[in-house]
Amino acid sequence: MARIAGSSGPKTEEAIRRAGLQLLYTHGYAAMSLRQLAGAVGIQQGSLYNYFRNKQEFLFELIRSHMRDLHAALDAALLPEGNGVARLTRFVEFHVAYHIERPQEVFICYSELRSLEPENFSAIVAMRRDYEDKLIEILEFGRATGEFRLADTRMAAYAILAMLSGICTWYRPGGRLSKDEVRETFLGMVLSLVSGVGMEESLPEPPRLAEVSRSGARRR
Amino acid sequence: MARIAGSSGPKTEEAIRRAGLQLLYTHGYAAMSLRQLAGAVGIQQGSLYNYFRNKQEFLFELIRSHMRDLHAALDAALLPEGNGVARLTRFVEFHVAYHIERPQEVFICYSELRSLEPENFSAIVAMRRDYEDKLIEILEFGRATGEFRLADTRMAAYAILAMLSGICTWYRPGGRLSKDEVRETFLGMVLSLVSGVGMEESLPEPPRLAEVSRSGARRR
Known part of the structure; x- marks a missing residue:
């Protein structure tokens, strides 16, 4: 290695x-x-x-440099203009492409957060929150323009980041799916998610079990 | 403890x-x-x-019993009938309620998979796949009825499970959000995701950056 x-x-x-x-x-x-x-x-x-001085500093610097590089790469990738869909598309494409190449870093940044001493832990959590905030800003923008419909942009950001970072746990190069297919499929799911079609008050036919007839399902 | x-x-x-x-x-x-x-x-x-005989058997039994209990609880919770939305709603509500109470188990079942010896690893991965398959079955059903529009039901299952299980990494009892709010918000996002509104060919106005005017955003 x-x-x-x-x-x-x-x-x-x-x-x-x-x-x-x-x-x-x-x-x-x-x-x-x-x-x-x-x-x-x-x-x-x-x-x-x-x-480095000790094992703790090694772990901290490893995670910190990963987060710093991630921020720099995101800032270079993000669109300074365009509508919410365009901005979110760029974010998703960036996040998937960046993380799919770094499954070990993704795993360690998650699983070894617990091993950071309090001050180091706080620093990393703050860096991670800044990253989340960049996504939240895009979601807020798309909500303000009326493109996105979200009950809570912070929860939506957590959901989107979890589903995208989760790719690292199952994606294997050379498997059934190419990176491009994975990226495009997940982009489609994220854009569906932010559309807010699933929000109860916007559903044309609210999904209430009692009213559901099995034969009543429509084909689009 | x-x-x-x-x-x-x-x-x-x-x-x-x-x-x-x-x-x-x-x-x-x-x-x-x-x-x-x-x-x-x-x-x-x-x-x-x-x-137990040794530390490996202890870890294996811990994860195996978690997976076994999870399967039994899911089977008891799932609807044997109803449309795709009703079935998926039940699955999401179950998955969130079950995992939000067990953040340590969720963390260990993910982070310590690597510590299982090959035979034990295979057994757990097979149990996990069975669980994923129950969700995929619901997604296939909803796709067949025309309720869901998904490019790939396996990737959709991975996305949904990652976003739901990810709740355990940030949810804290007594915080800003109640369990009910979290569950309902995530349910709404999952139902939006499976609607397939974000799939390119179904978008009323394809999100092409060059054609986008910032002032052209509509409010719904």
Whole structure:
């Protein structure tokens, strides 16, 4: 997994990051040791301290740099104009493309949040909230223009982010579906979700069980 | 967290399960020891072997019993008749109500899948797939009746399960939202999602950025 470190600092740093990701993914933070990490990179354990002070700082920097890169990439991808559908489309396409390439980071940013010390935890949660807020802003915009119909834009953002990030748990390159198919299918589902057709007061025929006749289902 | 074990087997077994859940949630499988577990329950480590052979069997049984109970509860909750919307409504209401009470189990069933040995992993994945298939069956039914419009019912099932199970990562009892509000809001979003309004060919005005005028947005 890890590249054998060359003599230069940035190369070693990248090798440590990759080896650490793999170890965290396989064993989890509490069980991973810096001795293992040094061994995986092929350096002395003492050399690790050129890059971070301890295991907690390593985990924090790993998650923080992931979040920082994610924010920068999102800001570069987002549309500064266009209607709500266009903006949301860009967000969804970005989020799927970015995360589908980084399933280990996605897993660790979720499963090892619990392993962060309080101050570090708060910092990451704040960065994550900023990311959520960028989506919420798009949802609010689309609601203001009348394109989207949502009971609660924060819950909608959580729902959208969970369904999109969840792709990482089942998508396998070379499987039944191409990345493009997955991205387009999920985009369609997100656009349906924000349409608000499922909101009770907007349904032409409210789905009340007592009134439902099995043979009464219509074909579109 | 753990109850102090009484003299009876089932009580002790339940105390072990609860203490184990908490330890897995806090430290993860690889870092958790049976010595810790026995200490948390207040019994000798040797007594644990009355209940399971080793740590792997403990994890497997914990996840397996969660999946088994989930299946039984779902089967009791599902409607044997009614249209697609009614069936899907029942599924969503069940899934949210069941999982919102069990955030630790949800977290462990996801994050510790990687810690299962191959045979155990396969068994759990098969149980999970059976659960997904029950939702897919509902989606296929609603597609056949013309109520739902979905490009791919398996991807739709993954999307729905991810957004619903994701509630466990942010919902806190006593917070801004009640369980009922969360359940109803997510139900509305799921019903919108399956409506397929976001599918390109069904959009009244295809969302093409070049044609979009910011002032042209309609209010519904």
